[in-house]
Amino acid sequence: MSVSYRAVQWNAAKKAYDRRLIVVIALYFAVFFLAASVAFETSPLILAMRACGTAAIALLIFILSIGPLARFSPRFSPLLYNRRHLGVTMFLLAFAHAALATLWYHGFGVIDPLTSILESGAAFEGAAQFPFQPLGLAALVILFAMAATSHDFWLRNLSPRVWKLLHLGVYVAFALLVAHVAFGVLQGAIWPGFAWMLAAAAAWIVALHIAAGVKEWRADRVRRALAADGWVRVGEVERIVEETTEGRAKAVVIDDCRKIALYRENGAFSAISGVCAHQGGPLGEGKIIDGCVTCPWHGYQYIASKGQSPPPFFEKIPTYELRIEGRTLYVHPQAKPPGTPVPPCKIAGLEGSPS
């Protein structure tokens, strides 16, 4: 949400995050080289290739775990904050691995490296001869597309939805990589334990995503009754007041899977879309900081009653109308166009915290 684009939007938190990332990778390389140079006698180039490949896949597994973990516990949300840098780092490691492999196995040939990779394992008989390198290449192409479009410029210019769809490609890349490593390591028979670690990691990733998906799907299934005049009953005002605190929201799902965040601010409620305009983060799990609803994922901010970011930013989200009748709070299911101001719905007798 910058005013003009910069290469990297670093701040203190992101710098600390990146420093830790670099230290962890450096440690991994040190341990890998020490252990591996004892275990296999082979050239440093091969070792570097293996170090980069395994570091990339380990980082990918970590990255893929963060999203669903954050849906189970907000404690993991801080990890999401800078996930983009993890992704780009993972791509660079994978690229280094692929470049070294290409140099080593394909670079000294009389045919060009790309042809050589595509034709590798060409005469295969049975699965052990499976051409695993084209699988790695396909995964690398997907990871490249994701890393190359990771800047917010692409998010804005491809539109968040197309961008998100493109980045769902990471799942396909993950599957290709499991196959690449399973067949690659098999053909080399380097260390069978590695194959078991891979199987365990794949099982963990799949189980975690399915569990998180099912949780989400269950929550989305809650249908709320439409009142005769087309409004949707959210619940008793007292209950909602009990469930929320000042500056926090109640996440509501209406109409199959439309998400709404019901923010409590200064003794009143405002309803905005529960889906962040940045990358679809859960706005219902954010909080109000400096008068702005702040997304738990990457910190985009919105003024709840206006449905848009504070100037000079320009992000907009849909808003919803609220109504109290008797002791019941209703929301109108028709979203107002993004950025439409809606006056907050005052709750009699509810005080905002003095701040």
Add this chain to the structure above:
Amino acid sequence: MRDLHARDRRTGSSTTAAARYLPAVLVEFLVQSVQLYAIVGLLFSLAFAWKGAAVVDPVATNATLGFRVLLLPGAALLWPLLAHRWWKAALAGSADIPSDHTEHWQRGSERLRSVALVMWLVLGPALVVVLVVAHLARSNGTPSTRDATQLPTVTSETKLMEDSR
């Protein structure tokens, strides 16, 4: 001298014409298409980072050099799309940023999560199959014996052997 130790059968470049899994013509066509696409993309990306980005998206008008450098790979990859956008924006005299802010798009992004769930339900069993096949293949064969019997054609390996003589 390079150690030949790790340049084992996994190189797999020892292709015999009879047993290709991709026809040579197809590989050649693929490789040349990719090369052409990449060369055009590289040239385009320079022009795009320099001028085009600001036409397509006014926010990029005073962007930093670092940002422009970061644009290059994405622009080289997506050049047909961006060329089209640039063309349209230049003709219209104003940028047209695609928006999710329509009812239809908004509903779509709320549903993306369910798409992801379906994807995992398919991926899960697929990965099990991959791992099981890989495991079975392993216990079936003793792959390392095959290589020695194969006559290498002119490949990276033969060249290396010649080099190291």
